[in-house]
Amino acid sequence: MRPFKYARATSEAEAVQLVSATPTAKFLAGGTNLLDLMKEDVERPTQIVDLTRLSHLAQIRPTLNGISIGALATNAQVANHPLVRQNYPLLSRAILAGASAQIRNMATVGGNLMQRTRCPYFYDTAMPCNKREPGSGCAAFHGLNRMHAIFGYSDKCIATYPGDMANALYALDATVKIRGANGQERTIPIRDFHRLPGDTPEQDNNLQHGELIVAVELAKNDFAKHSYYLKVRDRASYAFALVAVAAALALEGDRIKQARVVLGGVAHKPWRSTEAEDALVGKEATEANFRAAAEAAMKEAKPLAHNAYKVELGKRAIVLALQRAMDETI
Amino acid sequence: MARYIGKEMSRVEGIAKVTGRAKYAAEFRVPNLAYGFIVSSSIAKGTIKSIDTREAERAPGVIRVFTHLNAPKFRNDPQDRSFRALQSDRIYFNMQPVALVVAETYEQARYASRLVKVDYNAEKHQTDTEALLASARDPSHGRGTRVRGNPEVALREAPVKVEAEYRIPIEHHNPMEPHAAIAFWEGDRLTIFDKTQGVYEVRRHLASSFGIPEEDVTVISPFVGGAFGSALRPNYYPTLTAMAARELKRPVKIVYTRTQMFAGHGYRPYTIQRVALGADRSGKLTAIIHEAVHNTSSFEEFDDNTTGFARQVYACPNLRASLKIVSTDLHTPTWMRAPGAVSGMFALESAMDELAYALKIDPLQLRLINYAETDPESGKPWSSKALRECYLLGAKKFGWEKRKFEPRSMRDGEWLIGWGMATGVWGAFQAPAAARITLRADGTAHVVSATSDIGPGTYTAMTIIAAEFLGLKPEQIKFELGDTRFPRAPLEGGSMTTASVGSAVHGAAMAIVARLLDLANRNEDSPLKGAAASDVELLDGRLQLKSDPSRYVDAFDLMKRHNLNEITETFEARPSREREDYAMLAHGAQFVEVKVHSELGIVRVTRIVEVTACGRIVNPKTAHSQEIGGVVWGIGMALQEATEVDHRYGRIVNPNLQHYHVPVNADVLEVETIFVEEDDKIVNPLGVKGMGELGMVGIPAAIANAVFHATGKRIRELPITPDKLL
Amino acid sequence: MNDKNEHPSVNDGDLESLSADEEKLLDELGLFGAARRQFLGQTLASGLGIFALQLLAKEKALAAMTSPDAVLAQNAASGDAIQVTMRINGSTQILTVDPRTVLLDALRERLGLTGTKKGCDQGQCGACTVIVDGRRVLSCLTLLASCEGKEVTTIEGLANGAGLHPMQAAFIKHDAFQCGYCTPGQICSAVALLREAEAGEASYVTRNLRTITKDLELSDEEIRERMSGNLCRCGAYPGIVAAIREVQSGRQTAQAWHFATQEEIAAVMNDKLLREGRSDETV
Missing domain, CATH: 3.30.365.10 (Aldehyde oxidase/xanthine dehydrogenase, molybdopterin binding domain)
Incomplete structure (x- = not known):
């Protein structure tokens, strides 16, 4: 871990100003990803701006049209907040699918959105990685890529976004509220928050340096009754997803009025499958229709040498997640 | 009928473990401690062309950076070809140590380790067993091939047969405790706290590496946070730690990172x-x-x-x-x-x-x-x-x-x-093992053997065995292990500790009984006159005839009468010929x-x-x-x-x-x-x-x-x- | 859980029979009066000898070879050293540290609180779990600087001067550890879990998240999921679950081992169906 200056921000404005002033400065919230990467010498900030005292940013409160979740609310707080559990159970379950109880007590909503890939080549400074060191090459492309992307990758990077929470936020059409360097706030629809790697895999998302996530907002929706987050992993808990599915349905009579299918572990960002959603809308919630949606979702998948299984697994996981979304006892 | 053997007993070291007071290798407090951090190679095979330590040496808190260029050479031991760090410019495997940064604090050492710049002459490597099958050879010593009957013909003629290939990848032990050592020297005498499954093996390895008598090396390892085989063979960090401590004339601690645990010791082979x-x-x-x-x-x-x-x-x-x-x-x-x-x-x-x-x-x-x-x-x-x-x-x-x-x-x-x-x-x-028992006239016993307890419950098992054969209650026994100042015991591996060390504790208890009987029978009026050691047993302080417990001598009175506050017996148990x-x-x-x-x-x-x-x-x-x-x-x-x-x-x-x-x-x-x-x-x-x-x-x-x-x-x-x- | 059985009283005669060493040791553990009596009761109840305590004293003897006070004479941190004031196990600590210091290293290297373990140093094993402001967190990924003003409880502070915490006693009773290295983290995690269950917090395996119930009685499945952030390579998980279950709900576990009796062996050896097996046709 390289030496850095530590500052404890006392206001949003101060935090933003401190980070904006130094190109190599970083915000610190839960620290669960940043400190790990600093120990590995992957992240090398010279200035750390500690946000954890900005307690107003940890509030979760109802809004006229839904809910506002402060960026510093911990994963555990969000997952267990009564409003979230009742109105957005998909978000609760997605969060609870991630990491461990300890990490969920530390990790924040804002930090979780900023989580970087778990690609092993990214973590090892002895290996090439365009995300870590632009221009050095992608060791994973022809390497061991069982955990890597099947959608939206480029020859520069095949890493996946590793989080669970964001997959639910994509399904729930969240809005990310940001405070910029000039003190102004702006919002980014969640679907525009993360980026595909393209030629600039070093950029995980569309935040500018110094911009601070202050909240995530969710509008009211009709998904609370029929949603499920399914995570398939190599062990029963505390592991990253092989494939994850955030599934949500809103029914009108026995027809599907609205559908959300977002896949985790398959792309550089949460992968919303509008193909699957389109295949579901207007149909009945039957296994056959779920299968058709799953086929549609995977149609454009382009597996790599070691992850072809994700295509079939993804299909099956989509069907199962949709089935569980329909099962109100779960 | 056994009183304690075969009965369930909670771990005698349980309180130490659940209160966090059990001390593992990296946890002993030693003054003026310096922290070592290992720098690992980034290639699998080749040589170090150049290594630039200047920036690391200039970093705050850095005391010294050791590389193959300035590290002292260890003695060559033909019996022990285990890898030793910083001995030459040659790279044998990826993540091999190429430098050791020693600094005043852990944070400083870790940071400076990133500043060491190494240039390599990389050579073509091969790490894939599958690609090397044509070169498969018999081990030069050991088991090779064993045939009985005529298997090929029998297989050919068998009415039902199956044949298949099975593959097991490399696996790593990953004990929860990373390997660690703290070493310090007093003159030419070395003391090291080490994570090991065998303190005597570490002592032999260190003594031979430094060319000093084994008696001048003390290895202490009372608790081991899991090992599963990974601390059986001498790993390279104890010599590295001791070398740095000797050169710097101050105590040094080295702890593997979790990543280093994957190349800092062996693994289950592919x-x-x-x-x-x-x-x-x-x-x-x-x-x-x-x-x-x-x-x-x-x-x-x-x-x-x-x-x-x-x-x-x-x-x-x-x-x-x-x-x-x-x-x-x-x-x-x-x-x-x-x-x-x-x-x-x-x-x-x-x-x-x-x-x-x-x-x-x-x-x-x-x-x-x-x-x-x-x-x-x-x-x-x-x-x-x-x-x-x-x-x-x-x-x-x-x-x-x-x-x-x-x-x-x-x-x-x-x-x-x-x-x-x-x-x-x-x-x-079963391997040869020794134990020492000191029975005190106050009714307690101190039992020691330089075995290890990596988790199976050796502390408790030995306490039970000692209590059984000394006829005392387990709480009257204090058993200690993991210290070369105790009698020699084999590595804790191969599931042989209870058989080996337990037999030694049993034997030492029998020797105590024999000694007491000898003392008793110095008295002409002894009720045990004529009895052989195998005829008597100790039970709740009585040395009694097995066949007639009413014939007994109070063992502790006996000791006091002979002005003995304690008696000590050491016993080495060896596998029997009958086996x-x-x-x-x-x-x-x-x-x-x-x-x-x-x-x-x-x-x-x-x-x-x-x-x-x-x-x-x-x-x-x-x-x-x-x-x-x-x-x-x-x-x-x-x-x-x-x-x-x-x-x-x-x-x-x-x-x-x-x-x-x-x-x-x-x-x-x-x-x-x-x-x-x-x-x-x-x-x-x-x-x-x-x-x-x-x-x-x-x-x-x-x-x-x-x-x-x-x-x-x-x-x-x-x-x-x-x-x-x- | 029957408290009387768990903590049998110890009469004064037992206390008087302690050796000077043992007395000293209990003093060092900060156990006096009723706390000492309760502690000894637990010790006897769990089949532990007082001598076992002497393992705790071992370090003292070893440390006597060198001068312990020099330990705290810290080396100069880098120029940007910062000061942090916090409470650890009930007492205020003021530390001046290199900003790079994480809570785990501060506990182990600066304060000598080595009960908190370093297993991976990267948030992947849970061995370093401590309780900060009532919640379990990973001390390896917690910058000490961010702990300003916080209340930290480590394994050393759980017992709080009153003998073993019930969770510690239950871990011994159920043999919920082998090597002991993950144990402090497991116990801290388990203690914090009790409060999470009380508050009705959910886990990934909780059914129907929309219904919120306080004072959850956790199923084994729930305990397992909630404890999955604490790796135990010795594999003591069933004991850990049994210990937590007992403390959480008082539910006991059936003993999962037995010695085969002669009758049992004779019965199976004479069981024709078992001995002669069965082929496909007989199914």
Whole structure:
């Protein structure tokens, strides 16, 4: 871990100003990803701006049209907040699918959105990685890529976004509220928050340096009754997803009025499958229709040498997640 | 009737562990301590062209940066070719140490380690065992190939045969405690706190490396945070720590990072096996061919005895069992829990299951048909063998008779149910070991031996044994270990500690009894006059005649009368000659239920019955924990564990616990243990056999067999991850 | 859980029979009066000898070879050293540290609180779990600087001067550890879990998240999932679950091992169905 200056921000404005002033400065919230990467010498900030005292940013409160979740609310707080559990159970379950109880007590909503890939080549400074060191090459492309992307990758990077929470936020059409360097706030629809790697895999998302996530907002929706987050992993808990599915349905009579299918572990960002959603809308919630949606979702998948299984697994996981979304006892 | 042996007892060191007061190697407080941080190579093979330490040396707090250019050379020991760090510019494996940064604080050392710049002349490396099969060779010493009968002909003529290849990836022990040492010198005398399974082995290694007498080295290791084989062989960090401490004339501590744990010690080798079985139509085995190839390093030979147990498990007149090795540009492998046995039995017991299906015979029945009544290898009788009892008790408990033979024939909603079983086998080893007992006139005893307790419960077992044979209560015994100032004990490995050190404690207690009897019989009026040592016992302070306890002497009065506050006896126990007339093994049968998700391929091990016949059980409470541990390791090996090497770089890509999966709490459900005690007077005076490894040996095969039963898919390449079952 | 059975009283005679060493040791553990009596009761109840305590004293003897006070004479941190004030196990600590210091290293290297373990140093094993402001967190990924003003409880502070915490006693009773290295983290995690269950917090395996119930009685499945952030390589998980279950709900676990009796063995050895097995046709 390289030496850095530590500052404890006392206001949003101060935090933003401190980070904006130094190109190599970083915000610190839960620290669960940043400190790990600093120990590995992957992240090398010279200035750390500690946000954890900005307690107003940890509030979760109802809004006229839904809910506002402060960026510093911990994963555990969000997952267990009564409003979230009742109105957005998909978000609760997605969060609870991630990491461990300890990490969920530390990790924040804002930090979780900023989580970087778990690609092993990214973590090892002895290996090439365009995300870590632009221009050095992608060791994973022809390497061991069982955990890597099947959608939206480029020859520069095949890493996946590793989080669970964001997959639910994509399904729930969240809005990310940001405070910029000039003190102004702006919002980014969640679907525009993360980026595909393209030629600039070093950029995980569309935040500018110094911009601070202050909240995530969710509008009211009709998904609370029929949603499920399914995570398939190599062990029963505390592991990253092989494939994850955030599934949500809103029914009108026995027809599907609205559908959300977002896949985790398959792309550089949460992968919303509008193909699957389109295949579901207007149909009945039957296994056959779920299968058709799953086929549609995977149609454009382009597996790599070691992850072809994700295509079939993804299909099956989509069907199962949709089935569980329909099962109100779960 | 034993008072303590065989009764459950909580761990005597339990309070120390649950209060956080048990001190592990890195936790001793030593003044003026400096922190070492190892810099690892980024190539697998070649030489160091140049190494620039200037920036690191200038970093705040840095005391010295050691490289092969300035580190003193260790003595060459032809008996000990284990890797030693910073001895030359040559790189033998990736993540090999190339420098050691020592600084005032841990943070400073870690940072400066990143500032060391190394240029290499890289050479073409090969880390892929599969690519080297053409160069497979017999180990230069050790087991090689063993043939009995005419296996090739028998196989050719067998009416029913199966043949398949099985693969096991590299696996790492990953004990929770990273390896660590703190070393300091007082003149030419070295003291080191080390994580080790054998303090004497570390002492020998250090003394030979520094060319100093063994008596000048003290190794202390009272608690070990798991090891599983990874702290058996001398690893490179104790010499490195001691070297830095000597050069800097101050105490130095080195702790491996979790990543360094993947190249800082050995691992279970990458192993390819071929098993061919031939049988007649009744299921009787006529041929067993078991061949294995695994990797070793370029500078050292390791052989895992992968096919050793295949020779003794089933009655079969024709057998070929061979082991070959190939040299890779990786670190040297080493023993890892149930070494060789669990790998070999994964293949053999999977093949037996395949044979059962080829024959349409119940897998358990096939084992019973081929039961070895005597050792098929030597023809010798077993010292004891209650394996048949294990099979039948386990089957009964598990409900095996309700098993439907056909794969995919049992189901629970979305989950396919599979039932599998396998045989477990391990040795009944004993090595020379010594213990010292000091019995005090106040009715307490101090018992010491330089063994280790890596978790099996050695502290508790030795306390029980001492209490039993000194006739004292366990709370009157204080047992200590892990210190070269105590009598010599073997490495804690191979499941032989209770047999070896327990026999020494027993022997020392017997020596105390003999000494007391001698004292008593100096008195003309002794009620024990004429009795031999074997005729008497100590019980609650009385030295009494076994046949007539009313004839006794108060042992502590006796000591006081002779002005003895304490008496001390040291005893070295050695394996008896009688052992040579017998074949000795510990056995077990393992029954497993898995549920495999019909869509997702997720495997859950929902129920396991472990039945174990390993002589006498000293402490069933800790023994049960050992069995559970074996199961958890078996689950890890069968379903999760694999060290992945990117052969283009010759570098491990998952050297951490986020990508190298070991089982978590949610992976482990019901584990039930049945102990079938064997009355074995041959193996050792206590009648105990090894059990720490035994509980694991059959589990991976039993799980793979259960997965086959659930799904109809035979997975021959571990681990069985969901993608393989889609 | 029957408290009387768990903590049998110890009469004064037992206390008087302690050796000077043992007295000293209990003093060092901060156990006096009733706390000492309760502690000894637990010790006897769990089948532990007082001598076992002497393992705790071992370090003292070893440390006597060198001068312990020099330990705290810290080396100069880098120029940007910062000061942090916090409460650890009930007492205020003021530390001046290198900003790079994480809570785990501060506990172990600066304060000598080595009960908190370093297993991976990267948030992947849970061995370093401590309780900060009532919640379990990973001290390896917690910058010490961010702990300003916080209340930290480590394994050393759990017992709080009153003998063993019930969770510690239950871990001994159920043999919920082998090597002991993950144990402090497991116990801290388990203690914090009790409060999470009380508050009705959910886990991934909780059914129907929309219904919120306080004072949850956790099923084994729930305990396993909630404890999956604490790896135990020895595999003591079933004991850990049993210990937590007992403390959480008082539910006891059936003993999962037994010695085969002669009758049991005779019965199976004479069981024709078992001995002769069955082929496909008989199914």
